[in-house]
Amino acid sequence: MRLIVAKDYEEMSRRAADILAAQVILKPDCVLGLATGSSPIGTYQELIRRHKAGEVDFSRCSTVNLDEYVGLPADHDQSYAYFMRHNLFEHVNFRTECLNIPNGLEKDAQKECARYDAVIRDLGGIDMQLLGLGPNGHIGFNEPDDVFPTGTHMVQLTDSTIQANKRFFASEADVPRYAYTMGIRDIMQARRVLMVVSGKGKAEILRQALLGPVTPRVPASILQLHRNCVIVADEEAASQV
Numbered sequence: 001m002r003l004i005v006a007k008d009y010e011e012m013s014r015r016a017a018d019i020l021a022a023q024v025i026l027k028p029d030c031v032l033g034l035a036t037g038s039s040p041i042g043t044y045q046e047l048i049r050r051h052k053a054g055e056v057d058f059s060r061c062s063t064v065n066l067d068e069y070v071g072l073p074a075d076h077d078q079s080y081a082y083f084m085r086h087n088l089f090e091h092v093n094f095r096t097e098c099l100n101i102p103n104g105l106e107k108d109a110q111k112e113c114a115r116y117d118a119v120i121r122d123l124g125g126i127d128m129q130l131l132g133l134g135p136n137g138h139i140g141f142n143e144p145d146d147v148f149p150t151g152t153h154m155v156q157l158t159d160s161t162i163q164a165n166k167r168f169f170a171s172e173a174d175v176p177r178y179a180y181t182m183g184i185r186d187i188m189q190a191r192r193v194l195m196v197v198s199g200k201g202k203a204e205i206l207r208q209a210l211l212g213p214v215t216p217r218v219p220a221s222i223l224q225l226h227r228n229c230v231i232v233a234d235e236e237a238a239s240q241v
């Protein structure tokens with residue numbers, strides 16, 4: 001595990017974009033695992049800028065997103081499908097048929113999870129997985145639990161995640177209670193992992209994830225065991241490490 005400490009959010013975003021862009025340049029037909037949340041938005045803006053400058057071509061890449069809320073259609077402005085279109089996909093040149101996100105409208109959880117695991121498997125696995133860090137240590141929507149979940153599954157969101165994410169919805173009652181998420185096995189099997197962490201609100205949980213015991217109570221702590229994981233944190237987030 002490598003920790004890169006950046007001065008601020010902008011530098012963190014540039015450093016993360018350097019790593020992602022290098023991945024795409026070195027392997028143009030790579031599989032990128034993508035994330036939502038406020039942490040990667042700057043990274044996506046930087047990738048868009050580089051694409052428009054002719055530096056990165058995404059036309060041969062495939063993508064698999066980490067997670068999606070259950071019950072939200074892809075055109076709902078809080079769905080992760082909408083987030084990805086708005087923050088990245090519509091500004092660069094991925095081919096639409098190569099973009100994968102769990103289908104939040106599929107009511108049969110077992111069917112959707114099996115479908116998504118098959119998508120990842122058929123792509124040959126993930127070359128580089130981008131992650132944010134939830135305030136309770138979650139990655140994707142793998143919430144603190146007694147065991148590490150393996151493949152794609154449906155999760156009940158914890159109260160702390162509902163509280164953290166309600167700022168994006170009209171009211172707390174509108175925050176979906178369930179989500180589909182890739183499992184820890186999917187994330188750990190990615191050939192490379194890149195996590196971006198920003199702000200002093202993440203300092204304590206980043207300390208636990210990097211320096212505490214590997215435990216499903218802090219899902220990101222499993223990354224200590226990943227053989228090719230880079231964490232790019234700004235100075236505030238890294239202040240306790």
Ligand code: GLP
Binds near residue numbers: 037139
């Ligand atoms: C959501 C997403 C996570 C993300 C987390 C942190 O719950 N499911 O993938 O990492 O939020 O978000 P932020 O980067 O806004 O702190």
